Amino acid sequence: MAEVLDVAVRLIVIVVAFLLLPLIVGQMEHKAMAHMQSRLGPMYAGGFHGWAQLIADGVKFAQKEDVIPAAADRRVFAIAPAVALVPYLVVLVVIPVGPGLVGADVDAGLFFVLAVMGVGVLGAIMAGWASANKYSVLGGMRAAAQLMSYELPLVLAASSVAMAAGTLSLEGIAEQWRWWWLPWQAIGAVVFFVAGLAELRRPPFDMPIADSEIIMGTMTEYTGIRFALFMLAEYAGIVVLSALTAVLFLGGWQGPLLPGPVWTLIKVFVLAFVVIWVRVSFPRLREDQLQKLAWIGLVPLALLQLALTGVVKVLMA
């Protein structure tokens, strides 16, 4: 009985976090972006500085008509948002917020996370194809091309930190982490974060969405609750990427004074803020620049980091 209760409590906490954290990040984006652009952002919904704006948005989305284009592939069109969203929920299960505070400690957790996150991109490709819209197909193709080139530096950077820790378990990696890993794994951390941003299709890597040229790309034909699910997937993706970067490269729950989970949350939100900051600061990359950055920039850097990790590891042994 106690075991079942334990699992149930963990799962409930994870689902609540999954529903809550993306909303907080979304609200943070509204406000931070607005202030960076000398605006106020949402001010009315809920009273205090528009804190309920995203809840109001959600209610609005749920009321809208769910339009499916006549020429679309109905079934694939309908399940695409779920395919985009569910992987991030699954990934949250294995991300530790403190020692022992994890949904399930998977032995090869790092590989699990990378594998499941790759599945999420299928949602965007399915949506792009099934919409029966030229812009959407273009968006889907761009999403596929982007995933293929950024998956490699992502996996390489992640394996560097796994090599340093000598384990693939996320909890184990965060436990092994020491402060001098910061300079040691710095290149890997940057590569991982940038490649993760690209895999999330966040600006400046939002070629598949590119509202000014292919009018939201894969999401052109989506309305109402399905569109909201895509947006939720995007913000859940930010949370997952920030949490992963925090656990892998910033020591997760390690930090002075404050309790562990608080440190994890602080690191996650600082990184989420960086994601927003990058969005406001940088213009969108062109498709060829995007591919060039992956193959000429990130992959060699990730390999360099891998070599550096190996050399230091051998010298220390």
Place this chain on the structure above:
Amino acid sequence: MTSETPGFWPPSGPEVVFLLLGVVALGSALLVVTTRQLVHAALWLVLCFGALAGCYLVLTAEFVAWVQVLIYVGAVVVLLLFGIMLTRAPIGRSADLDSGNRWAAVLVALATAGVLLSVVVAGFGAAYAPLDPGQGAAKPLGSSIFRTWVLPFEALSVLLLAALIGAIVISRTDIRGRE
């Protein structure tokens, strides 16, 4: 590895799950080759690979299962979809997907399946490996590859390197063959 063989009946929990996953894998694999919609074939392939990864999981080969998802679902199917969308990605049924070789293909597929099945049954018919959790984790797998099987591993990596260089040479238009 081989120990006392328990009977096939009643089936244990893992056996039932394994069989169900096998049915899903087989069914979706059949749909891949019989569906008349090009993109659906690739999507059924996702389900097939996913069910296969589930089979690995039931057999406690955790690491292999995640690598299967990472490489095949995350990369190979995405590459396939990209290729399809780059050339043509019609929504709805395509009339020209049937190949004239279908009966020969069925024959070859059945023959291959027959050979594999008979080899496995002849070789491991009564063998029984207990499913202890953790034996397919990254650590035992890594030490067995890099201690016992390091020579085949290196041979494979040379093969892959050769294929990689070959792909680069073929894709570069400024490298020409000898006249």
